[in-house]
Amino acid sequence: MIDKRMDFPMLKNDIIYFDNGATTFKPDVVIDAIDDYYKNYSANAHRGDYSISYKVDVLYESARKKVANFINANFDEVIFTSGTTDSLNMIAEGFFKNILEENDEVLLTKSEHASNVLPWFKLARELNVKIKYIDLDDNLHVTMDNVKKAITNKTKVISIAGITNVVGDERPIDDICKFAHANDIFVVIDGAQLVPHKKVDVKKSDIDFLAFSGHKMCGPTGIGVLYGKREFLENLEPVRLGGGMNESFDNEYEVYLKDLPLRLEAGTPNIAGALGLAKAIDYLTNIGMDNISEHEKKLKSYMIDKLIKLPFVDIINLESDSGIISFNIDGIFSQDVAFYLSKYNICVRAGNHCAKILKSKTGVKNSIRVSLYFYNTYEEIDKFISLISDKEKILKEMI
Numbered sequence: 343m344i345d346k347r348m349d350f351p352m353l354k355n356d357i358i359y360f361d362n363g364a365t366t367f368k369p370d371v372v373i374d375a376i377d378d379y380y381k382n383y384s385a386n387a388h389r390g391d392y393s394i395s396y397k398v399d400v401l402y403e404s405a406r407k408k409v410a411n412f413i414n415a416n417f418d419e420v421i422f423t424s425g426t427t428d429s430l431n432m433i434a435e436g437f438f439k440n441i442l443e444e445n446d447e448v449l450l451t452k453s454e455h456a457s458n459v460l461p462w463f464k465l466a467r468e469l470n471v472k473i474k475y476i477d478l479d480d481n482l483h484v485t486m487d488n489v490k491k492a493i494t495n496k497t498k499v500i501s502i503a504g505i506t507n508v509v510g511d512e513r514p515i516d517d518i519c520k521f522a523h524a525n526d527i528f529v530v531i532d533g534a535q536l537v538p539h540k541k542v543d544v545k546k547s548d549i550d551f552l553a554f555s556g557h558k559m560c561g562p563t564g565i566g567v568l569y570g571k572r573e574f575l576e577n578l579e580p581v582r583l584g585g586g587m588n589e590s591f592d593n594e595y596e597v598y599l600k601d602l603p604l605r606l607e608a609g610t611p612n613i614a615g616a617l618g619l620a621k622a623i624d625y626l627t628n629i630g631m632d633n634i635s636e637h638e639k640k641l642k643s644y645m646i647d648k649l650i651k652l653p654f655v656d657i658i659n660l661e662s663d664s665g666i667i668s669f670n671i672d673g674i675f676s677q678d679v680a681f682y683l684s685k686y687n688i689c690v691r692a693g694n695h696c697a698k699i700l701k702s703k704t705g706v707k708n709s710i711r712v713s714l715y716f717y718n719t720y721e722e723i724d725k726f727i728s729l730i731s732d733k734e735k736i737l738k739e740m741i
């Protein structure tokens with residue numbers, strides 16, 4: 343039991359929030375850090391020669407250090423972005439667009455989020471690069487056997503989620519990186535659902551690029567991280583150009599860029615976001631990432647044990663490795679179930695969860711998704727189960 347509920351103003355509203363895969367609630371310390379910045383030293387970063395601006399510089403760069411320590415990266419390998427989507431687009435557009443050639447192959451899976459599919463589709467159209475999919479096994483997992491089967495001598499990149507947002511399976515990242523690197527293949531990890539829930543060590547796992555979002559880990563919206571090994575970030579061409587990232591330029595269109603990491607952060611950064619994310623990282627670190635993932639797994643098993651007893655419930659991912667459970671109720675549209683639960687102040691997600699190509703593998707187009715976090719409780723699950731258990735009640739009240 344992780345008793346941190348009093349830290350979250352949103353949890354004082356008698357709400358049962360099971361949509362943490364979409365975004366998480368924010369603890370007071372994060373909200374206070376943002377408030378403090380706007381109220382007490384609201385200057386720009388890297389631009390002013392006065393004390394509040396200096397304070398911003400120090401805190402913004404110490405936020406970067408905090409992120410770097412959290413994932414065991416070097417300081418200049420952490421680029422602040424607006425989120426996972428932004429990071430993945432920068433990786434595809436700024437790095438791979440310049441090195442991939444016609445008929446090179448990019449390996450994805452059919453359970454990737456749109457943010458890890460569409461930037462690659464764009465490269466496929468522009469460069470005639472081929473997108474291929476690593477087969478998922480019967481439990482919707484990626485196995486090393488299937489990774490090896492999918493690789494050809496044209497494979498240049500494997501880009502996959504560390505944990506997926508629909509079926510919550512965890513990928514064998516360390517083994518994938520090891521095998522990929524032995525075959526000169528880059529590995530990009532979409533960490534949106536991984537970094538908030540499990541300890542990630544980019545060096546130990548030997549990840550080439552990692553993307554994640556602050557808002558899914560108790561931080562603010564609009565801030566995210568692009569991690570890349572320094573040697574690769576050096577060759578990542580800025581997708582955005584402007585102030586803050588150039589050293590100088592002249593009339594002959596000559597532009598001299600700053601060193602990493604600033605070179606990849608054009609324009610005024612999301613200062614409040616970075617400061618809030620740093621506080622969120624402190625907060626999660628204090629709880630302990632191992633405690634977080636352990637608690638979520640216990641809650642998940644508890645919920646699955648209860649759901650499985652309901653004959654009209656089809657669980658899509660019985661073998662989920664995380665706090666994500668997707669299911670359907672026979673004969674009832676997932677959105678209707680979400681609407682019914684919402685009447686009882688329970689928030690779940692219904693739909694295809696941005697992984698639109700997964701339906702071709704599972705045959706399931708829409709589902710109800712519960713995604714848990716460390717502040718969820720067994721009592722919340724009991725209440726949810728008692729509402730789901732009564733199918734007649736759902737049918738009567740869903741409209």
Ligand SMILES: Cc1ncc(COP(=O)(O)O)c(C=O)c1O
Binds near residue numbers: 364427507532534
């Ligand atoms: C696996 C995965 N990748 C990428 C994203 C996109 O994250 P963001 O909207 O914060 O950019 C999400 C968001 O739900 C996700 O779950």
